[in-house]
Amino acid sequence: MRGTTEDTRRDRGAALCLPALAALVLPLLGAAAPAAPGSDETLSYDGVGDTVLRVDVHEEPRVATFSHNGSSNFAVWAVGSQGENQDLLVNTIGPYEGTVLYNDLVGEELAALDISADGAWEVALEPLDEADTWPEDDDEASGDGDDVLVLEWEPDGLTILDLSHSGDSNFAIWAYTDGDRDLIVNTIGPYEGQARLSAGSALLAITSEGDWTLTR
Template identity: 40%
Template sequence: MKVAIGIVSALLFLTVVAAITRGSDGGPAARDTLPLVSQPGHGPVQSATRTPTRAPAAERISPPPEADMRTYSGAGDDLVLLQTTEVMFLASLTHRGTSTFIVRPLVRNGPEQPPIVHAVGGYQGTVLVNGHDGKVLHGFAIKADGAWTLALKPVTLARAWTGGPVSGRGDEVLTLSPASPGPTTVRIEHAGSGNVTVHAYGDGSPGILVHEIGTYHGEVPLPAGTSLVTITTDGTWTLTRT
C-alpha cells in the first residue's frame, strides 16, 4: 500500500513539474520568453541607448541651427539659451566695461565648461565654439559689468587665409580654403605680454601649434588637412605660410 501511494505521489510531482516548465498553450514557459542578454561569443548585446561618436572637426563644419545664428546683446550678467547642437560655429563678441568679461559654454547634464572668453575690460574678438570637445552645447553664461554683444555665425564666414601673410589683434578664427594639402611651415609672430595659443583643426583632433607667454617668433609645422586655425591672445600677431 505504501509503495502504491509513493508511486502516485511521484507521478503527481512529475505532472506539476511538466506544467510549470511548459506554457498554457503547450509552448515554452514564460521565463523562456524573456529577452536574452548575449554572452561573449553569442552575438552583440542590444542596448536601448547608444553613445554618439564624435566626427572629425572637418566633418562638423556644417550650417548650425539657423534660428540661433543671430546677434544677442545685453548689459551685465546674463544667460543666452540656444537649440542644442554639436556643430562648430563662430562667436564674435564685444564688451564695453572695466571689469571681468567671461563667456562660458553651457552643456546639458555636464560639468562646468572652460570659458571661450576670459578678459578684463573692453573686448572684441572671434572664437570657435564646439571645437575641442564632444559636448552638446545649449547656451552661454555671460559675466560682465558693461554692455556686450554676442554674434553667432557659421564657420564658413570665418576670415579667409589664402596663403600669404595674415595679421590681426586679439582672438581670431581663420579658414583655409582649400585645406592644407600637406605638412607646411608656418611662421608665427606675436607681440604682447599675455598668453598666445594657436590651434590647427582638420582631419584629426585639434593640434596646438603654439602655446607661449609674451613675445614669440618661431616656425612650426602646419598639419596636412588643416582647414581652420584659431588664435587666442590679447596681443598682435602675424601668420605666414612658407
C-alpha cells in the same frame, strides 16, 4: 579685435563651403551629424552685466564673436544642456572684441552662455562659413586678438609657419584637420618663432591679446 587678411569674409561660392568645413570639424564630435535646422543663421544677442543667456541647443561647430565695453573681468563659459561648463571661451579684463570657435570637441552642444561682465556686451553666433579666411593667394595673415581663420589653401607635406605676436598675455593656435587638432604654439607675451602645420589643416583657432602675424 578680430584678425584680418586682405579678404576676411567667406564667399559662399568658394571651394570651402559650410558643409566642407563642418565635415572637417564634426569628426571631433564623434559623427558627421547633419546640420541643425537654421544652422546657416546668425544668432545675435546683447545685454549688460552678468547674464546666463539661453540659446537654441545646437551641436554643430560655429564661431562666436563677442564685444564688451566694461573695465573689469569679462568671461564667457559655454554651457551644455545639463548645465555643465564645457569651455571657457573668453577670459579677459576690460574692453574686448574677438572671435572664438565652440562646439569643437566630442559631445559638446551649446545650450547657454554664462557671461560675467561689468559693462554692455554683444554676441553673434555664426556658421563656420562666416569665419575669417586666409586666401590662397596671400602668403601672410595678420590680425589683433582672438580669431578663427579658415584656410583657402591646403597644407601639403612639410609646411612651416613664421609666427609673431606682440601681446603681453597668452598666444596660442589650434590647427584643425579632418578628425584631429594640434596645438602648434602656446606661449605668454611677445613671440617670434616657427611652427609646423600638419598636412590637411583647414582651420586655425587663434588666442591672442595683441597683434599677430602668420607667414607661410
